[in-house]
Amino acid sequence: AQSVSQHNHHVILSEAASLELGCNYSYGGTVNLFWYVQYPGQHLQLLLKYFSGDPLVKGIKGFEAEFIKSKFSFNLRKPSVQWSDTAEYFCAVNVGGYNQGGKLIFGQGTELSVKP
Amino acid sequence: DGGITQSPKYLFRKEGQNVTLSCEQNLNHDAMYWYRQDPGQGLRLIYYSQIVNDFQKGDIAEGYSVSREKKESFPLTVTSAQKNPTAFYLCASREHPYNSPLHFGNGTRLTVT
Numbered sequence: 001a002q003s004v005s006q007h008n009h010h011v012i013l014s015e016a017a018s019l020e021l022g023c024n025y026s027y028g029g030t031v032n033l034f035w036y037v038q039y040p041g042q043h044l045q046l047l048l049k050y051f052s053g054d055p056l057v058k059g060i061k062g063f064e065a066e067f068i069k070s071k072f073s074f075n076l077r078k079p080s081v082q083w084s085d086t087a088e089y090f091c092a093v094n095v096g097g098y099n100q101g102g103k104l105i106f107g108q109g110t111e112l113s114v115k116p
Numbered sequence: 117d118g119g120i121t122q123s124p125k126y127l128f129r130k131e132g133q134n135v136t137l138s139c140e141q142n143l144n145h146d147a148m149y150w151y152r153q154d155p156g157q158g159l160r161l162i163y164y165s166q167i168v169n170d171f172q173k174g175d176i177a178e179g180y181s182v183s184r185e186k187k188e189s190f191p192l193t194v195t196s197a198q199k200n201p202t203a204f205y206l207c208a209s210r211e212h213p214y215n216s217p218l219h220f221g222n223g224t225r226l227t228v229t
Contacts, residue, residue: 001175032215034217036218043220043222044159044218046218049215051215090158092159094215102164102172103161103164103172103174104149104161104164105161105174106158106160107158108156108157108158109157
């Protein structure tokens with residue numbers, strides 16, 4: 001069965017530290033990849049997405065992610081976190097690609113706490 | 117404004133009763149989804165529908181049922197067969213093609229006692 005795995009459940013960082021959140025998926029076919037963020041008390045919102053082309057994608061608020069097909073990974077990075085980045089981060093995989101696949105599955109989420 | 121409406125926000129039921137959660141969208145999206153969000157488990161896919169009158173089971177469909185008779189509506193019924201129904205339920209939709217992002221509703225928190 002397809003699945004998405006996020007390695008870290010809770011990450012605690014100080015402001016200005018660098019961030020990398022891991023995401024691996026299990027599916028051998030075409031995928032589209034997403035990172036969503038959920039700030040406290042708010043809806044999930046899209047941070048960035050990959051569907052083709054350059055495997056390094058840039059999103060909002062200085063976030064970026066790199067798709068490594070051989071490793072089935074899509075890790076999220078930010079060079080310097082801020083207190084306002086405190087949130088829960090979800091990796092999601094669209095199985096089947098942009099034209100055939102309607103199934104979108106999420107990882108377990110990683111809670112990020114940034115200390116001021 | 118376009119969006120997804122889930123109602124009610126809070127729902128309480130006795131064990132053994134079926135309950136239906138409403139989800140309506142006016143975004144003209146083809147695809148609609150139901151997820152269950154539990155602490156530490158992320159969002160788990162219950163059912164999804166890519167087109168009217170068609171839907172597929174997600175990863176945790178047991179004890180749930182859905183219908184998609186209209187494009188804008190995708191109600192979820194939590195049946196008495198669902199062993200652990202107390203949870204936060206999120207409805208979402210998106211347009212085709214499937215690299216487009218999801219739009220989420222505000223969610224319904226269901227408590228079964």
